[in-house]
Amino acid sequence: MxxxxxxxxxxxxxxxxxxxxxxxxxxxxxxxxxxxxxxxxxxxxxxxxxxxxxxxxxxxxxxxxxxxxxxxxxxVALMQQQPALLPWRTALGNVLLPVEIARLPRAEGADRARELLDAVGLAGFHHRHPYELSGGMQQRVALCRALIQQxxxxxxxxxxxxxxxxxxxxxxxxxxxxxxxxxxxxxxxxxxxxxxxxxxxxxxxxxxxxxxxxxxxxxxxxxxxxxxxxxxxxxxxxxxxxxxxxxxxxxxxxxxx
CATH class of the missing domain: 3.40.50.300 (P-loop containing nucleotide triphosphate hydrolases)
Structure with missing residues (x-):
């Protein structure tokens, strides 16, 4: 590969x-x-x-x-040392950012984003902003963002x-x-x-x-x-x-x- x-x-x-x-x-x-x-x-x-x-x-x-x-x-997705989340976006919104940039179907992307957030233990935190999340939670959001486009x-x-x-x-x-x-x-x-x-x-x-x-x-x-x-x-x-x-x-x- x-x-x-x-x-x-x-x-x-x-x-x-x-x-x-x-x-x-x-x-x-x-x-x-x-x-x-x-x-x-x-x-x-x-x-x-x-x-x-x-x-x-x-x-x-x-x-x-x-x-x-x-x-x-x-x-090809690159995940950096720092999560670099957009502060005005929720966890779900940050994960969906690559989907929006690529102009892919949002509904399908949102379903995938929720599945990823749930898989990394962030069920119930989909609509929280970065300042409401711990450092570990923010990094999980960043991981989901890297994986959203599979x-x-x-x-x-x-x-x-x-x-x-x-x-x-x-x-x-x-x-x-x-x-x-x-x-x-x-x-x-x-x-x-x-x-x-x-x-x-x-x-x-x-x-x-x-x-x-x-x-x-x-x-x-x-x-x-x-x-x-x-x-x-x-x-x-x-x-x-x-x-x-x-x-x-x-x-x-x-x-x-």
Whole structure:
């Protein structure tokens, strides 16, 4: 579903050019859930924006569903770290925003929006405004907004980073349930190694800037997984320890020491 071939991206700076990513080779199968981890500044968010068509690669090629990425696509949704809800719209109204922008049938979209809100535990909060919702509730609304058009590709940029531990665990469980019910191809950026292992089919480790694919680890652990109950499983602990070692051994130049 997603293929990156020798993708590099640089950004101009005052005195020099900054290399964010260098010759990334990565494929993601249809319906697969891939987590991306790495140190701050290694290009994880840049990678998502390239796949989303919000940035162009300096070199290399990116395809989604066999076609080259030349800009944003309706079948690709990007969920940011912050919910960025419109304060004058209700939860339902915020979820319906992509439907209105795409000029799709509102009635059908409203039914889908209500189903999504109910699925993430927001039954009874459809007509509440963002200021009436907790941070975790706002992030659930943002997740529903990303899913409303049933995207084939879902890109998530540390969506749970600002949440408390229990809310984060609840959101991870709801994301798993939604993914199992309607498996969109998902690329999930996180700083949490444990979260990556418990959510993903594979974990991609990026080296420090410029980001390179340092390792890809398959996670062969039965689903559903829980941040609380599954964390103690030997297989989870082994994966977490291995990924921690890979990150710790990567030098500033991206080479293993």
């Amino acid at each position: 997603i293929a990156l071939t020798r993708v590099s991206r640089t950004f101009p700076a005052r005195t020099e050019t900054v290399a964010a990513l260098h010759e990334i080779d990565l494929t993601v199968a249809e319906g697969e859930f891939v987590a991306v981890i790495g140190r701050s500044g290694c290009g994880k968010s840049t990678l998502l924006r390239l796949i989303a068509g919000l940035l162009e690669p300096t070199s290399g090629t990116i395809t989604v569903d066999g076609g080259p990425v030349r800009g944003p696509r309706r079948d 995207p084939r590709v879902l890109l998530m940029d540390e969506p749970f980073s600002a949440l408390d531990a229990l809310t984060r665990e609840d959101m991870a469980a709801q994301l798993q349930a939604l993914h199992l019910a309607r498996p969109a191809t998902t690329v999930f950026v996180t700083h949490s190694i444990q979260e990556a292992v418990l959510l993903a089919d594979r974990v991609v480790v990026l080296s420090p800037r410029p980001g390179r694919v340092r390792e890809v680890l398959a996670v062969d652990i039965p689903r559903p997984r829980s941040l609380g109950r599954s964390a103690a499983l030997p297989a989870v602990a082994e994966c977490v320890a291995h990924l921690h070692d890979v990150l710790a051994k990567a030098g500033d130049d991206g080479r293993l020491s």
